[in-house]
Amino acid sequence: MPPPGAPPGRLFLSFYRKIVLVSAICLVVLAGYRLFSHDPAVRDVRLSGENIICFGDSLTSGFGAAPGMDYPAQLSRLIGKPVINAGRSGETTVSALARLDRDVLSRSPRIVLITLGGNDLMRGMDRRQAFANLKTIVTSIRAQGALVIIGGIDVPIRGRGFEEGYRQVSKETGAVLIPDVLKGILGNPNLMHDAIHPNDSGYAAVARYFHEAMKPYL
Numbered sequence: 001m002p003p004p005g006a007p008p009g010r011l012f013l014s015f016y017r018k019i020v021l022v023s024a025i026c027l028v029v030l031a032g033y034r035l036f037s038h039d040p041a042v043r044d045v046r047l048s049g050e051n052i053i054c055f056g057d058s059l060t061s062g063f064g065a066a067p068g069m070d071y072p073a074q075l076s077r078l079i080g081k082p083v084i085n086a087g088r089s090g091e092t093t094v095s096a097l098a099r100l101d102r103d104v105l106s107r108s109p110r111i112v113l114i115t116l117g118g119n120d121l122m123r124g125m126d127r128r129q130a131f132a133n134l135k136t137i138v139t140s141i142r143a144q145g146a147l148v149i150i151g152g153i154d155v156p157i158r159g160r161g162f163e164e165g166y167r168q169v170s171k172e173t174g175a176v177l178i179p180d181v182l183k184g185i186l187g188n189p190n191l192m193h194d195a196i197h198p199n200d201s202g203y204a205a206v207a208r209y210f211h212e213a214m215k216p217y218l
Contacts (some may be wrong), residue, residue, distance in 0.1 A: 009148030012049045013022070018109030038206060047217065049110035055103065056115035059151070059181070060087025062203060064193025069133065069200040073114075075208035079218060092119045093133035100137055109146040111217060113210050118153050118196075121162060131165040138173040148173070150215050151206070178209050 054060045054072040062070020062085070076083035086103045088095070093116050104112060114137070120130035138148045152166035163179050170177035182198070184205065185191045191202035198206060 003181060003208060029110050044055055046145065047110050047147055049108045051084055051103055051108050052079075052081060052111045052113070052179075052214075053062055053086050053107060053109050054115075055100075056151075056198060057091035057096075057119055058089035058111075059115040059118070059206065060085065060113075061089050062087065063089050064197035065203050069203060071203040071206040071210065074204050075210055078207060079209045079214075081218075087115070091116065092123070092125065093130050093137065094120075094125075095119060097133050099139060105144060109141060109144060110131045111147045111149065111214055112141050113149045113151065113214070115151045115153075117156070117162065117166070121153075127162070127165060130171060131169055134166075134168045135173060136173050138169060142173055142175070146176040147214075147217050148186045149177050149178065149210060151210065153182055154180040155182065155186060156160075180214055181206055183209075184208050196204055 006158055027123075042206040054075070058064075060070070060072065062072070065071075066113070070085060072083045072085040072087070078111075084107065086107075096116055098218045102152060114134075116137070117130055120133075121127070130147040134150075138150070141148050150166055150170060152163060166177055166179060171174065185198055188202075191198055
């Protein structure tokens with residue numbers, strides 16, 4: 001704080017600096033809320049199971065990545081723990097639900113990372129049904145005492161607004177949500193293999209998103 005009798009210009013400069021500092025803090029807080037969100041109950045979850053499983057579509061299987069550069073493999077190196085890649089290219093919420101027991105529930109899940117919904121939306125499937133399927137998947141995993149982290153997407157395919165569907169599933173199930181797991185990646189030629197799938201560097205960014213979201217629960 002400036003001493004009594006300080007020149008008006010100095011007083012103004014001090015006040016301006018305080019405003020800038022407060023604004024910066026608010027932006028950081030809002031950015032954190034925007035990147036990850038979850039129902040407060042998820043903080044109290046007591047995790048059971050043993051394995052970290054990545055379940056989903058081509059974003060999980062790693063289409064467009066070199067061997068060992070899909071996001072589950074890169075995430076495994078980040079956290080220093082094994083990560084199971086249960087991704088399948090072309091997966092929809094319907095086909096994912098059909099193999100949920102075999103590929104997730106039977107493998108002692110502790111933390112499950114999900115990328116689903118993109119293929120449903122691109123193929124014009126009913127949006128409400130797609131998110132109802134996703135909710136069933138998340139609820140089934142949570143019933144086993146596992147944490148679920150959803151990597152949502154918000155891309156200009158058949159209109160926007162998908163983010164709200166992911167938020168609703170997160171709110172109703174207590175899953176952690178990354179609203180747009182391709183944020184800053186999609187449309188960046190340095191991070192994309194094609195119009196839809198990341199390259200090795202893009203998948204590294206996806207791995208970092210999931211890493212930040214799961215840090216409190218490792």
